[in-house]
Amino acid sequence: MARLRVAYEYTEAEDKSIRLGLFLIASGLLALFILGFCWLSPALQDLQGTAANCTVLSVALSGQHFECTFTCGADCRGTSLYPCLQVYVNLSQAGAPALLHQDEHQLLANPKCSYIPPCERENQKNSEIVTHWQDYWEEEVGLQPFTCYFNPHLRPDDVLLRRTHDESVILHCFLWPTVTFLVGVLIVVLTICAKSLAVKAEALKKRKHS
Template sequence: MAKIRVAYEYSEAEDKSIRLGLFLIICGIVSLFILGFCWLSPALQDLQGKTANCTVLSVQQIGEMFECTFTCGSACKGTSLYPCLQIYVNNSESNSRALLHQDEQQLISNPKCSYIPPCERENQKNSENVLYWQEFWNKDVGYQTFTCYFNQHRRPEDVLLRRTHDENVLLHCFLWPLVTLIVGVLIVVLTICAKTMAVKAEAIQKRKFS
């Protein structure tokens, strides 16, 4: 009776292990699909942009103001204004004039300006923030060469100071789902191997006593 109970508990533990392994395998496959669809596609598009050397041609405020949204609490929001700063650079790859942007997110948010400051409640603080950035590019950067990124096919008249996505995104897209998938496969394989060895051991034991 005790042997039957132990065998039943062992069989139940095996079933749980196999179910866990299959669950991890399914999670790994689904994660690969979701992350590949949500992250991999935009990351690859971003990484297709070429690296170039840029030098500043002009830094100026154009006198146009844009709205931004600030928060002052959980239920407090409002809008304020910031001036539009345009930084034009020379793109060494195409040898053409291009508008510099912080990253692709900023380019999408405001394609006309080079910088969107952290939104403050007072317009004056926003203006001071933009002015500080303007002076930084005029005095600290000046005519020094720096690395920029551009996509000749998507937006040839714009360049980015940094990429939104990099190789780390591709790594995480594959690494963690792949680890989950491998762990699931190992659990299933080891459980099946253990079950097979137990059956063989039981058969050998029966032969000895027969």
């Protein structure tokens, strides 16, 4: 009776281990699928942008003002205005002027301006932040070349100062789901091996007793 009880508990533990392993395998595959569509695809599109040397052609305020949304608490939200700074650069590869943007997010949020400040409640503060960046490009950068990124096929008239995604995103998209998958496979394999060894050991015991 005791042997049957031990064997039953052992089999139940094996089943739990196999179920855990299969769950991790399924989770790893599902994570690879989801992350591949949610993170990997936009990251690869972003990394397709070609690195180039840019030099500043002109820095000026366009005279236009755009709205941004600020928050001042859980139930406090409003809009304020910021001036539109336009930094035009010359690409070493293309030789044509292009509008510089901080990153892809700002390009999509406002394709007319080079910089979107963190939205402050007062318009004056927004103007001061933008003016600071105007001085930076005029005085500190000037005619010095710097690295920028552009995609001549998707947006030939726009360049980015930095990429939204980098190679680390692709690494994480593959690393953690793969680790989860491999751990699941390892649990299943070890459980099957342990069960096989237990069966062989039991068979050897029966031969000795017989």
